[in-house]
Amino acid sequence: MTTRQPEIGRRLALGAGAVLLAGGGATRARAQQAPTIRIGFLTDLSGPYKDITGETGAICARQAIADFGAAEKGINVEVLLSDHQHRPDVGVGIMREWFDRGDVDMILDVGSSAIALAAGGLVTERNKVHLNTGAASSDLTGRSCNANTIHWPYDTWSNANSTARSLLTSGGNRWFFVTADYAFGKSMQADATRIVEAGGGQVVGAAVHPFPGTTDFSSYLVQARARRANVVAFANAGADTLNCVKQAAEFGLARAGIRPAALVAFIQDIKALGLETAQGLTISESFYWDLNDRTRAFTERLKPRLTNGNMPNMDHAAAYSATLHYLKAVAELGVARAKADGREVVAAMKRMPTEDDCFGRGSVRADGRKIHPMYLWEAKKPAESTGPWDLLKLVGTTPAEQAFRPLTEGGCALVTN
Structure with a gap:
């Protein structure tokens, strides 16, 4: 130290x-x-x-x-x-x-x-x-x-649950993961995979990127398009997520019918991206300053x-x-x-x-x-925002009793049936 x-x-x-x-x-x-x-x-x-x-x-x-x-x-x-x-x-x-x-x-x-x-x-x-x-x-x-x-x-389960269920409902059934190579990213991918497959979707591929140090995600996005994914899920956070979302926009994934999904993102990410780029992106957060x-x-x-x-x-x-x-x-x-x-x-x-x-x-x-509870938010369009941190609008709520992995399914030794 x-x-x-x-x-x-x-x-x-x-x-x-x-x-x-x-x-x-x-x-x-x-x-x-x-x-x-x-x-x-x-x-x-x-x-x-x-x-x-x-x-x-x-x-x-x-x-x-x-x-x-x-x-x-x-x-x-x-x-x-x-x-x-x-x-x-x-x-x-x-x-x-x-x-x-x-x-x-x-x-x-x-x-x-x-x-x-x-x-x-x-x-x-x-x-x-x-x-x-x-x-x-x-x-x-x-x-x-x-x-x-x-x-x-x-946690990875709650965010995967909130985001995956929403996208599956609207037709996002072929998933490709871009995953950070450490415990968080792997756990997020695993939890999202279980929820996607349980909901009738399919994981068509995944790419693991080093953390930290990766800035070019283009090869992973090319793989996602080649696998005919209709959802590219970013199982990373911070600067990695920002670069993924920006490069997905540059590659025109949305125009090709492929929806980028930030499995863990925060209001800071939306602000850094800017609403012009982030508008329409959904994120799950359990708190928002203007809730x-x-x-x-x-x-x-x-x-x-x-x-x-x-x-x-x-x-x-x-x-x-x-x-x-x-x-x-x-x-x-x-x-x-x-x-x-x-x-x-x-x-x-x-x-x-x-x-x-x-x-x-x-x-x-x-x-x-x-x-x-967990909340699903959508980044506002620029015209909808009234200030520098007025960035999100509420589009869905998962009640507390449904928001997290069932108690008996986690394998925790402290839980007695």
């Missing part, structure tokens, strides 16, 4: 403390005397997903701390921030350092499926808490589930903190939601007890219903899956 990362962590911790300790000398004294809850925000600060996860997610976590009123409840909270660089060895090394020397109690974000899966064994061994708000692999609540992990706000009065109110509270010009997406909103729910469990158990037993904290979070401005009411299942 470079010297820059601890410096960032200290700056963010001090910022969180300043918010928590505001409100009077007596409150400040109580917070200083209490044991400190430490949250390790492990994310992408310099790579392709830095706007999708990154600093904005940490800002949302700090907003949750402020909204919870931890200082008034006598709970001192610090947030440490570090860059995993999309390398499992780096990510696991940071977590070990945090657990062994930093007294960190909870790991948040981890916007990399490979690192998130590697974290499972570590948090189980150290009896810490992992609230994943950035990775997508459905294995986190399937065969790799554990009693110390909860997964917000979506309802509560999401708009949350965004207004957050805006003064957003100095990076970004806006919250579902990963960022999940960092808020997960932190808020975690602090409710900490308050119920007491700080000392929560710090001593991560499994007990997660068990409490599963017992308690979730409630926040980002996702409304929800729950956490036995397998660690956070449950809420």
